[in-house]
Each structure stands twice: as structure tokens, then as C-alpha cells.
Amino acid sequence: MHQSNYIFCLDFKVRDYECDLQGIVNNANFQHYLEHARHEFLVSRGISFSDLHKEGLDLIVVRVEIDYKYPLRSRDLFKVCLNVKKHGNVRILFEQDIFRQPDYKHVVHAVITGAATRNGRPVSPDDILKKLCL
Amino acid sequence: MHQSNYIFCLDFKVRDYECDLQGIVNNANFQHYLEHARHEFLVSRGISFSDLHKEGLDLIVVRVEIDYKYPLRSRDLFKVCLNVKKHGNVRILFEQDIFRQPDYKHVVHAVITGAATRNGRPVSPDDILKKLCL
Amino acid sequence: MHQSNYIFCLDFKVRDYECDLQGIVNNANFQHYLEHARHEFLVSRGISFSDLHKEGLDLIVVRVEIDYKYPLRSRDLFKVCLNVKKHGNVRILFEQDIFRQPDYKHVVHAVITGAATRNGRPVSPDDILKKLCL
Amino acid sequence: MHQSNYIFCLDFKVRDYECDLQGIVNNANFQHYLEHARHEFLVSRGISFSDLHKEGLDLIVVRVEIDYKYPLRSRDLFKVCLNVKKHGNVRILFEQDIFRQPDYKHVVHAVITGAATRNGRPVSPDDILKKLCL
Numbered sequence: 001m002h003q004s005n006y007i008f009c010l011d012f013k014v015r016d017y018e019c020d021l022q023g024i025v026n027n028a029n030f031q032h033y034l035e036h037a038r039h040e041f042l043v044s045r046g047i048s049f050s051d052l053h054k055e056g057l058d059l060i061v062v063r064v065e066i067d068y069k070y071p072l073r074s075r076d077l078f079k080v081c082l083n084v085k086k087h088g089n090v091r092i093l094f095e096q097d098i099f100r101q102p103d104y105k106h107v108v109h110a111v112i113t114g115a116a117t118r119n120g121r122p123v124s125p126d127d128i129l130k131k132l133c134l
Numbered sequence: 135m136h137q138s139n140y141i142f143c144l145d146f147k148v149r150d151y152e153c154d155l156q157g158i159v160n161n162a163n164f165q166h167y168l169e170h171a172r173h174e175f176l177v178s179r180g181i182s183f184s185d186l187h188k189e190g191l192d193l194i195v196v197r198v199e200i201d202y203k204y205p206l207r208s209r210d211l212f213k214v215c216l217n218v219k220k221h222g223n224v225r226i227l228f229e230q231d232i233f234r235q236p237d238y239k240h241v242v243h244a245v246i247t248g249a250a251t252r253n254g255r256p257v258s259p260d261d262i263l264k265k266l267c268l
Numbered sequence: 269m270h271q272s273n274y275i276f277c278l279d280f281k282v283r284d285y286e287c288d289l290q291g292i293v294n295n296a297n298f299q300h301y302l303e304h305a306r307h308e309f310l311v312s313r314g315i316s317f318s319d320l321h322k323e324g325l326d327l328i329v330v331r332v333e334i335d336y337k338y339p340l341r342s343r344d345l346f347k348v349c350l351n352v353k354k355h356g357n358v359r360i361l362f363e364q365d366i367f368r369q370p371d372y373k374h375v376v377h378a379v380i381t382g383a384a385t386r387n388g389r390p391v392s393p394d395d396i397l398k399k400l401c402l
Numbered sequence: 403m404h405q406s407n408y409i410f411c412l413d414f415k416v417r418d419y420e421c422d423l424q425g426i427v428n429n430a431n432f433q434h435y436l437e438h439a440r441h442e443f444l445v446s447r448g449i450s451f452s453d454l455h456k457e458g459l460d461l462i463v464v465r466v467e468i469d470y471k472y473p474l475r476s477r478d479l480f481k482v483c484l485n486v487k488k489h490g491n492v493r494i495l496f497e498q499d500i501f502r503q504p505d506y507k508h509v510v511h512a513v514i515t516g517a518a519t520r521n522g523r524p525v526s527p528d529d530i531l532k533k534l535c536l
Binding site: 015016017019023032035036039043048049050073074075 | 418438451452
Binding site: 016 | 287
């Protein structure tokens with residue numbers, strides 16, 4: 001597995017407050033990492049999550065699948081990588097992997113399904129998909 | 135869908151700090167809610183998560199599937215319900231649903247797969263399963 | 269020290285995910301507890317934090333002083349109590365104490381200074397103060 | 403105000419999940435930022451927070467004073483800077499400032515008082531102070 005298999009990767013470092021009483025990163029924090037990587041990816045393609053929200057368009061997550069393969073500990077370095085594809089007419093699929101650095105130990109595999117809503121109702125994510133060239 | 139379909143339910147209320155800039159509960163916080171309900175369930179059966187940790191035994195989550203069906207907003211009341219069953223020889227499956235109160239609007243459906251590890255290595259969760267009568 | 273010394277108290281229970289690798293509640297989470305108690309207090313007086321935000325009026329925290337006197341651990345019960353008073357023309361002062369239950373061990377003493385802003389500019393919090401009878 | 407006035411600075415970027423329904427970074431998250439900067443500073447001086455914990459020695463925060471001067475928003479860049487000094491025989495004082503980048507807008511001023519405990523009892527933080535040359 002290598003960074004070149006993904007269209008986007010982002011580097012992180014575990015912060016102590018993200019670890020729980022087991023001494024490892026709490027499961028929920030991986031969703032934060034995954035989300036932050038997706039948002040940074042979207043921004044890198046000219047899609048601002050908070051600007052969209054101000055226009056009434058929200059990109060929401062409708063399904064999350066996360067396989068936890070290996071824990072992260074205090075101050076571990078890691079990389080969150082992703083690929084994205086269209087799924088049906090209205091959904092966007094993010095495949096995301098987290099690798100500890102520098103040994104590329106596979107920490108998390110995740111599939112995140114997103115959808116677009118305008119004022120709470122599902123809409124086609126055409127503008128977003130165009131910017132993502134999907 | 136009703137509380138009587140589950141072996142355990144726990145009541146919550148959305149706290150403002152759990153909402154993000156979309157004005158709804160951030161996805162990752164649902165994992166906190168789901169986790170807290172599981173831990174409270176385990177405690178209700180005499181299984182203390184942090185006591186187990188001190189003995190070197192950790193119950194860890196190996197897979198999470200969450201369907202986000204409807205958002206929660208500031209100060210919403212909701213109920214996190216769960217069922218549990220054995221899965222193969224070494225895994226425990228939690229089926230969890232979140233319902234907004236009092237209208238039982240279905241907010242989240244989740245399937246959480248747990249495993250037991252001792253000092254980082256997988257072990258049979260026999261003691262835990264016995265206490266859960268599985 | 270007793271509940272009757274305060275105009276508002278709220279009951280909580282420590283959730284495991286709020287504890288960090290020291291096995292105690294992470295310092296930042298106390299700010300969450302204190303905030304949630306203040307918001308519930310304001311709501312109990314007819315002041316909705318998120319409704320105000322929609323009207324362009326934000327109640328913001330300008331200063332926090334927190335003395336950490338004793339740690340909270342997994343599943344501890346505790347009470348967050350508060351008093352409130354006007355401070356000068358434009359500020360509101362919340363005095364807050366956290367007590368472990370049922371022994372009333374003093375966990376945290378905090379003084380939180382709030383101010384009102386409309387579209388980012390400081391305004392007199394008259395409406396809010398009237399509702400609080402200050 | 404400039405980076406050269408501090409013995410340590412660390413760069414951050416606001417992540418969307420750190421913002422609350424007011425669209426700004428939630429107050430409690432600033433404590434996370436401040437803590438992470440302190441821990442990184444200590445590590446840079448050969449003091450590992452989690453290693454100390456394993457040896458029974460905990461560096462704890464006994465008092466926090468935070469002045470919130472200006473909000474941070476989604477994706478803002480900022481720098482957390484600090485100075486440190488001994489305070490009496492058993493306490494360590496961290497003075498911390500947060501500046502938005504690149505304009506050095508002053509966001510937060512904080513004074514954090516730390517103490518050392520061994521198995522829950524206060525001890526002199528001599529080893530730590532020596533490593534910090536205080």
C-alpha cells in the first residue's frame with residue numbers, strides 16, 4: 001500500500017487529549033481524522049464545506065463503515081489517504097485508509113458515503129461532482 | 135420500533151457543544167453516544183470497562199457501521215438502544231439504534247463489532263460473554 | 269457547601285470517552301460541563317442559546333478562570349452548580365462549582381465572564397439580564 | 403508581539419469539527435490547543451507526558467486562566483506560543499498566547515498553572531524543572 005494509490009493524503013500526529021483511558025486514540029476521534037482529511041481534500045478542489053453551508057447546501061455523511069485494524073498511541077504520526085467515486089445518482093463514496101508513519105502499518109480502513117442536501121432535502125451533488133471531475 | 139425490542143436503552147440530551155457549524159450533532163459524537171450506552175450496558179451486567187483495562191483486558195471495537203438517518207439538533211432528547219449477540223468464537227456484536235424522543239424518529243442504526251484483547255493480543259471473551267449470558 | 273447556595277444545579281455522570289490517558293477527565297471537558305450547565309440554566313429562564321444565535325445575538329465567553337481541585341474518574345457522578353451576577357454594564361459573571369456526588373467533594377471552582385455580541389460587535393445584554401432578573 | 407518573545411511556538415489549523423453552532427471554535431477546544439502545545443514543548447525538552455504517567459508521575463493542571471480576545475473560524479491558521487517559569491516550590495507557570503496567522507491577531511491569552519503528583523500526591527517537580535532549566 002502506498003500514497004500513490006490515493007488521490008489525496010494528509011499528515012497528522014496524535015495529540016494526547018485524543019487518547020482515552022486505554023492509552024489509545026478513542027474510536028470516535030478517527031471519525032474526526034477522516035472528516036478533516038475529506039474536508040481538506042474538498043477545499044483542495046475548491047469546495048469549501050462552510051461556504052456551501054452558508055449557501056444552504058450541506059454535504060452530509062449518510063453511512064460510515066470503519067474497520068479498526070491497529071491502534072494509534074500518543075504522538076504517533078499517521079497519514080489519512082482517500083479516493084472518491086460517484087455512487088448511483090446522488091451519492092459520493094470516499095474510501096479512506098489510515099497508515100501509521102513511517103512504517104505504513106495499516107490502522108484503519110473506512111468507506112464513507114456522502115450525500116448532498118439543500119435545506120434538509122436531498123439534491124443531486126452535480127456542482128460538487130463537477131469540481132471533483134467525477 | 136419500541137424500547138421493548140431491546141435489552142438496554144439509555145436516555146440522552148444533545149449538548150450544544152456536540153453540534154458543529156451545520157447546527158447538527160457532529161457525526162463523530164454519535165460514536166460517543168453509542169459507546170457510552172454500550173459501557174453503561176456492560177456496567178449494568180457487572181462488567182466495568184476501566185476495571186477490565188486495569189486487569190490488562192481490553193474490550194475493543196474492531197468494526198463500526200453507522201447509518202445516519204436523521205440529524206439531531208441542539209437540546210434534542212434521544213434514546214440509545216441496543217441488543218447484543220455472540221459472533222463467531224471471539225467477537226461480540228452490538229446492534230444499536232438511536233431514536234429521537236418523544237416521537238421515536240429513527241436517527242441512527244449501527245452495528246458495532248467488539249473483540250477482547252489481553253495486552254494487545256486477541257483472546258476469547260468468555261468471561262464477558264458469561265456475564266452477558268451469551 | 270450545599271446545593272441551596274446556588275440558583276441552579278445540574279447532574280452529570282462521567283462518560284468513559286471524557287477520560288484521557290491519565291484515567292481522569294481531561295481538563296478541557298470540564299469546560300464542556302460548565303458550558304452545558306450554563307446553557308441549561310439559560311434555557312430554564314427562557315433564553316435559548318441557539319435561538320439567540322439565529323437572531324444574530326451571541327452570548328460569548330470572554331474570560332475563564334478554573335481551579336482544578338480534585339479529579340473526576342470514569343463513571344463518577346457530579347453536580348455542576350452556578351450563580352450569576354451582572355458585572356459592569358456589559359458583562360455577566362457566572363460563578364460555578366462542581367461537586368462529586370454523593371460526597372460533595374469539591375472538584376472545580378470556576379468564574380466565567382460572558383458578554384453579548386450582535387454580528388460580532390459588543391452590545392448590552394439587557395434582554396438577557398431582564399430574563400435573568402439581574 | 404512576535405514569535406521571538408516565546409521559547410516555543412507550534413502551528414495549527416482549525417479543523418471544522420472544532421467549530422460549534424456559532425461557526426467559531428468552541429471555547430473548550432482552546433484548552434486542547436494549549437495543552438497540545440505544552441506537551442509538544444515538554445517533549446521537545448525530553449519530557450514525555452505519557453512516559454511520566456507510566457512511571458506514576460503526573461503533571462497536572464491546577465489552574466487555568468484564559469482570556470478569549472478574538473474568535474477563530476473554520477480553517478484559520480494559528481500559532482500557539484508559550485513561556486514557562488517556576489512558581490513557588492512546587493508549581494510551574496505556563497504563559498500562553500494564541501495568534502491567528504499570518505496577521506498575528508491576538509486570539510487568546512492564557513496562564514496555566516501546573517503541578518506534579520506522584521500517585522495522586524503533590525511532589526516537587528525537580529526532575530521536570532531541571533530538564534526545563536528552571
